[in-house]
Structures are given as structure tokens and as C-alpha cells.
Amino acid sequence: MNSPSTDESKIVLITGSSSGIGEATARRLAADGHQVVLGARRVDRLAALSDKIRAAGGRADYQQLDVTSIDDVRNFAERAHQRYGRVDVLVNNAGVMPLSRVDALRVDDWNQMIDVNLRGTLHGIAAVLPLMRARGAGHIVNVASTSAHRVDPTAAVYCATKYAVRALSEGLRQESRDIRVTVISPGYTHSELADHGGDPEVRAAVRAASDQLAIPASTVADAIGYAVAQPENVDVSEVIIRPTAQG
Structure with missing residues (x-):
């Protein structure tokens, strides 16, 4: 386990951290010596993950979180800010992927993706941006x-x-001179993303492709760790990471 100095150790909030990329990112950043604050709906998994991180010598806290609720996300950020005095990094990771053809008209699935993938990301930004602006730093x-x-x-x-x-990320990056903004764009990755919702036949096809092609979630976590570790005047704007065999 790396042990950065107090100045290098960061307070990192991670949404969707109960499995997949979020869980792997929590493990990686805690191993790098950062204080991770985990948020997701499945609090039992968060508790178990926090215990494992602490047992490995890392620092982890957690809170139940629904990113579709702006009040929930603000509480998540404000609680961390009150406890640790600052928020250095937010990893907006929570996402859902119930796939289907448009003409299947699965409107509830559409709304869920909009609410979690986009609105949840906006909620995260709205919760931490004022805190980061006040400090003149953040990621x-x-x-x-x-x-x-x-x-x-x-x-x-x-x-x-x-x-x-x-x-959204590119717009925020252009508006910012003291806040770093990074987009991580993974391809097929071992996670639970394709396990829930959407058209059953499409879900099965995606799962089969993922079983053949997917990279470990830890590989994506390594990319996030790289971006977070850069000096404050260096913004890793975007990383695309995918299996070599993915078309």
C-alpha cells in the first residue's frame, strides 16, 4: 500500500461503488492512500467493501446513496465535507444500461437511464462544485x-x-480554470451493468460478448487512479479504454 503525504492524500467520493468499476476504483484509490467515501443504494455491499478496504490498511467511509435524488447527493457530499473538511475528487460512476430497440418503446427504461446516467451525473456536479470552487481546487x-x-x-x-x-464534461472543463474534469470511457468491462433490465435477448447477447471480450474493472480503476494522481496543473481530459478485440 502506498502512503502519500497528507498533502497528496485526497478525499474521494465515489458513486455506484457497490460493484464493478466503482468498487474497483474504491479499492485502487484506497490502496493509493486516499480516503474514499463510498455511495450506492446497496448499503450492505458498501459496508462489506469498507471493511475489506480497512482490513487492507486503507481508509473508507460509506453512505447509502440514490443519485437520482439531488437531496441525497448533496447530503452525501456535505457529510463528507463536514467530516473531512474538504472534497477533493468526485468519481461520478453510477450508471444503468437496460438496452433495447427504440421501437420497443421501453419508456421506463429510457427514463431510468436519463435519471441515473445523466441526471445523476449532474446531481454529483451540483453537489461538489460549490465546495470545490470555494477552495479553488477539485477534480x-x-x-x-x-x-x-x-x-x-x-x-x-x-x-x-x-x-x-x-x-457536459467538456463544457464544464472549458468553464473551469481551477477544477479538473476527466471523462473515462470504458468499453466492455466485467461488471453488473448488463445484468438488469432491458430486452432479455439483447441482455443475453451483451452478456455473451462481455464474457468473451471484457477487461477487468480494475483496469478502468487504474486509468482513474492515473488521472487522479496527476499534478494539480495537469488535467487528463479523457481516457478511452477498451478490450483490444472490441470493434
């Missing part, structure tokens, strides 16, 4: 997808939310 990491760079059939709405996250 917002938004997890998008290779689907923010290409559109595939059955993924139109998912891609739309991820294109929006990418556009």
Missing part, C-alpha cells in the same frame, strides 16, 4: 463509455446519455 471524474463515441442498435438511448455526459 470531477465522469465515467462515460465507448458508447459516448459511437451509436449501436439497441443502445440508442444509452448512447444518448453517455454522449451527454461527455458533452
Whole structure:
């Protein structure tokens, strides 16, 4: 385990941290010596993950979090700020991917993706940006997808939310001189993202492709760790990371 100095150790908030990329990022950043604050709906998993991080010598705190609620996200950020005196990094990772053709008209799935993937990212920004602006420093990491760079059939709405996250991030980066903004765009990654919702046949096809191609979530966490570790005057604006075999 690395042990950065007090000046280098950061207070890092991670949404969607009960599994997949969020869990792997929590492990990686805690191993790098940072204080991680975990947020997700499944509090039992957060508690178990926090225990494992602490057992490995890391520092972890957690709080139940629903990113679709602005009050929930503000409370998440403000509690961390009150406890630790600052918020250095937010990793906006929470996401859902219930895929289907547009003509299936799965409107509830569309709204869920908009609420979690886009609105949840906006809620995270709204919660931490005033705190970071007041300090004159901070780092917002938004997890998008290779689907923010290409559109595939059955993924139109998912891609739309991820294109929006990418556009939002670039706009925020251009508006900022003291806040760093990073977009991480993973391809097929081992996670639970494709396990829930959407058209069952599409879900099975995505799962089969993922089983063949997917990279470990820890690889994406390493990319996030790299971006976070850069000097304050260096902004890693975007990282696209995917399996070599992914088209």
C-alpha cells in the first residue's frame, strides 16, 4: 500500500461503488492512500467493501446513496465535507444500461437511464462544485463509455446519455480554470451493468460478448487512479479504454 503525504492524500467520493468499476476504483484509490467515501443504494455491499478496504490498511467511509435524488447527493457530499473538511475528487460512476430497440418503446427504461446516467451525473456536479470552487481546487471524474463515441442498435438511448455526459464534461472543463474534469470511457468491462433490465435477448447477447471480450474493472480503476494522481496543473481530459478485440 502506498502512503502519500497528507498533502497528496485526497478525499474521494465515489458513486455506484457497490460493484464493478466503482468498487474497483474504491479499492485502487484506497490502496493509493486516499480516503474514499463510498455511495450506492446497496448499503450492505458498501459496508462489506469498507471493511475489506480497512482490513487492507486503507481508509473508507460509506453512505447509502440514490443519485437520482439531488437531496441525497448533496447530503452525501456535505457529510463528507463536514467530516473531512474538504472534497477533493468526485468519481461520478453510477450508471444503468437496460438496452433495447427504440421501437420497443421501453419508456421506463429510457427514463431510468436519463435519471441515473445523466441526471445523476449532474446531481454529483451540483453537489461538489460549490465546495470545490470555494477552495479553488477539485477534480470531477465522469465515467462515460465507448458508447459516448459511437451509436449501436439497441443502445440508442444509452448512447444518448453517455454522449451527454461527455458533452457536459467538456463544457464544464472549458468553464473551469481551477477544477479538473476527466471523462473515462470504458468499453466492455466485467461488471453488473448488463445484468438488469432491458430486452432479455439483447441482455443475453451483451452478456455473451462481455464474457468473451471484457477487461477487468480494475483496469478502468487504474486509468482513474492515473488521472487522479496527476499534478494539480495537469488535467487528463479523457481516457478511452477498451478490450483490444472490441470493434
